[in-house]
Amino acid sequence: MAISDNAEIIDSALDRIMAGYVFPRRAAEVDRALRARLAAGEYDALSGPALCAAVTAHLQEVCPDRHLRLLWQDEPRPLTALADDGAGREAFLALMRAENHGIRRTEQLDGNIGCLDVRWMADAGEGAHAIGAAMELVARTRALLLDLRKCRGGSPAGAAMWCSYFFPDGEVHLNDIYERSTDSIRQYWTLPHLPAPRYLDRPVYVLTSATTFSGGEDLAYTLQAHGRAEVVGETTRGGAHPTLRHPVTEHITVTVPAARTVNAVTGTNWEGVGVQPDRAVAAEKALETAHGEARERLG
Incomplete structure (x- = not known):
């Protein structure tokens, strides 16, 4: 029956949040707060995008989790398709194929400094060859600028694959992800085998902005925490879960953080605080700043 x-x-x-949110106590707080607002008639005059925006603001007021949202989509999507777990993965893979597995641009800058503009953390399976091809193109540069200023997220396994290129082997413990539904922890380590040369013993700079989110933050935070890269730019958005x-209607989806990331070095993550840059500059100045520092450092 359609929800009207x-x-x-x-x-x-709220049922989805109560059943799946990674912090059950916070889910209960959210449930009480929003049901009180509902009973008070605060949502009566709202619909569509305005309703989603208001509910999202109230969700995050109680629980400041950037991934906890009610989303509106203009084009209706069948609930049966949305409810299929496999459909979500297929949609993500289709997006990655259309977006060149997140790799927007590969460039060689003056001074033989490489630059990779990465917009998504691709699937580690389908995206492996594209990531390898990009790393092959910068393999002989003297330093690398990894531009994540417009990176909006993606796959944790894809972020781990990107990280793997900057470490010598498969023996670096990157982070863990705890999943509420299974009460289990999945460890992420660097990969022992990669389709392109590793990028070792050379400076790496990660460029960030206030737009950098989720999987992009994962890559920036992990490389920074392990001392493998310097972060240049702005504090990121702060979504680590x-x-x-989950479909609610043909136009509305609720996003529920069902797991949490724990970095192997810091024992925590970037949720709510973002990745803090080593060199804080406006996002539009990050490329120029990092390029200049790399050239000066290398002489």
Whole structure:
């Protein structure tokens, strides 16, 4: 049966949050707060994008988790397709294929400094050859600028694959992800075998902005925590929890963080605080700043 009114929409979204949010106590706090607002009639006059924006603001007011959201999409999507777990993965893979597995640009800058503009953390399986091809193109540069200023997220395994290129072997413990649904921890280590040469013993700079999010933050935070890269730019958005999407209506989806990342060095993550740059500059100045530092450092 189609969900038609706001009470049903919010009730369905809260049920998903209560069942799946990685912090059950915070889920209960969210549930109480939003049901009180619903009972007070705060959502009665809202619909569509305005309802989603208001609910998202109230969710994050109680629990400042950037992945906890009610999303509106203009084009309707069948609930049966949305509810299929495999459909979500196929949609992600289709997006990655259309987006060249997240690699927007590869460039050789003055001074033989490499630059990779990466917009998504691709799937570690399908995206492996594209990531390898990009790393092959910069393999002989003297330093690398990894531009994540417009990176919006993606696969944790893809982030681990990117990280692997900057370490000598498969013996570096990067981070763990705890999943509530299975009460289990999945460890992420550098990969022992890669389709392109590793990028070792040379400076790496990661460029960030206030737009950098989720999987992009994972890569920046992990390389910084392990002392393998310097972060230049702005503090990132601060979304560290792997997230599932659940359909509420044909136009509305609730995103529920179902896991949490724990970095192997820091014992924590970037949730709510973002990745803090080593060199804080405006995002539009990050490339120029890092390029200049790399050239000066190398002489």
